[in-house]
Amino acid sequence: MASGGLSLFREHDRLSRFKSLEDRPPLPIGTQAPVSIPDTLYPVVAEDVRRALTDIANLASPGNYTALADTLIDLLALLKETFSDRTWHGAVLPAARAHTVAQLVHECPFTSHSFTKPRGYPGDAGLIDFVYRHPAARPAQEAATAAGRTVMAFTVDVTACEAVRRRRSVLAAAIDAAAARREQPAILSVACGHLREAELSLALTAGRVGRLLAVDQDATSLAAVEGYRGSVSPAIETRQATVRQILAHRTDLGRFDLVYAAGLYDYLDARVAARLTRVLFDHLHPGGRLLIPNFLWGVREEAYMEVFMDWYLLYRTRSEIEDFAREIDPAAIRSTLYTEDAAGTIGYLEIERI
CATH class of the missing domain: 3.40.50.150 (Vaccinia Virus protein VP39)
Incomplete structure (x- = not known):
């Protein structure tokens, strides 16, 4: 199971380098079943995550993280679909949060507001105002970096x-x-x-x-x-x-x-x-x-x-x-x-x- 799981993960590492969703090949047959990795291999999985995210971070252009956000969402969705909840929470999620790409996407006021929970709980009304593009959220948006605003422009436009x-x-x-x-x-x-x-x-x-x-x-x-x-x-x-x-x-x-x-x-x-x-x-x-x-x-x-x-x-x-x-x-x-x-x-x- 371990070798099969790592083989799948290398496929994800490769997919992370695609510059757009249009370039992404279909999921290989057989990857639908969640893969659980032994705890002893979590450091290996985490290293693979770091390499994949470094590739994605290289998509960032000065003042524009649109391509980064698009590909990042796609890769994370693919990893969550493939790995078991236990492996996701034990290896993939912590490695992603510790990567420098987290600092880039947290320049987005929408993403940062959710993560920091200024009212002490998730999904507060201030966060939903970002989704609504409501004027009440405009000051936070204007105070963000130019690149952070490009992430927000992308993330609040998703389905x-x-x-x-x-x-x-x-x-x-x-x-x-x-x-x-x-x-x-x-x-x-x-x-x-x-x-x-x-x-x-x-x-x-x-x-x-x-x-x-x-x-x-x-x-x-x-x-x-x-x-x-x-x-x-x-x-x-x-x-x-x-x-x-x-x-x-x-x-x-x-x-x-x-x-x-x-x-x-x-x-x-x-x-x-x-x-x-x-x-x-x-x-x-x-x-x-x-x-x-x-x-x-x-x-x-x-x-x-x-x-x-x-x-x-x-x-x-x-x-x-x-x-x-x-x-x-x-x-x-x-x-x-x-x-x-x-x-x-x-x-x-x-x-x-x-």
Whole structure:
């Protein structure tokens, strides 16, 4: 097993020198099965990683790391696909983080923000503002190096980030649809972040929403949301609460015509996700709808996110997302609808209460 694994790794070392995705040959037959390397060979694997990353670092041009970022994402994805989780976390990931290429990509304010976690947890609302290309993220972008900005221009344009921007539009459309179904609806956003979808909602700005309660654990995020009371709608309210408090029924949230959670479920294990789905469903008025997005398997940038952003998501299949509803009494459900975005990156589960 050891010799076969190292043979595969030399193939990856070679692939790292391709200057573009178009030059990359197809994966060799048989490399789909994860390869686990004995601990005693981790130093050899780490050295191979360092050589491959040195080749990639040589793609950096003064003031422009676009080719570096593109090839780096591709190589890491290939390595993560090939090696077992144990080898990935024990040998590949530490070697990559220790390489000087990490310093180059951390010139990107988006990548650096995620890795340093200024609010103490991954995927905070400030990070998502980079994905949205929101003006709030502009000062950090302008303070970055010119080369760092080229990394960010590339990384925020990948499929996963485009899916997050699309998700924002989907949530805004859900708010507008709730206002079309019911006069002055009550809406709950769980783990609302900066609630940037409020800027896209026509119903909110037109005064057709009776109440939008934005709930988050982060006081900094809620302070940003408070600003929308004057600029978007006075119907917006904020409440600081954790998922644990919601699950324990220690919050008096009320009843709603629409409940949604933007990126929350990407961080919840299956048992907590099912429990939360039942609790949130119980907060619906008759005819109300619960909307839950979750990233699907197959995100090309997953390995880059783990190595250089320290950003881990829980990717799921359609059946796993649909299984969120397993604790709800079927007799209380009028309908369920599963959809995906055009790229098959995020799946959406909508559950309507009778």
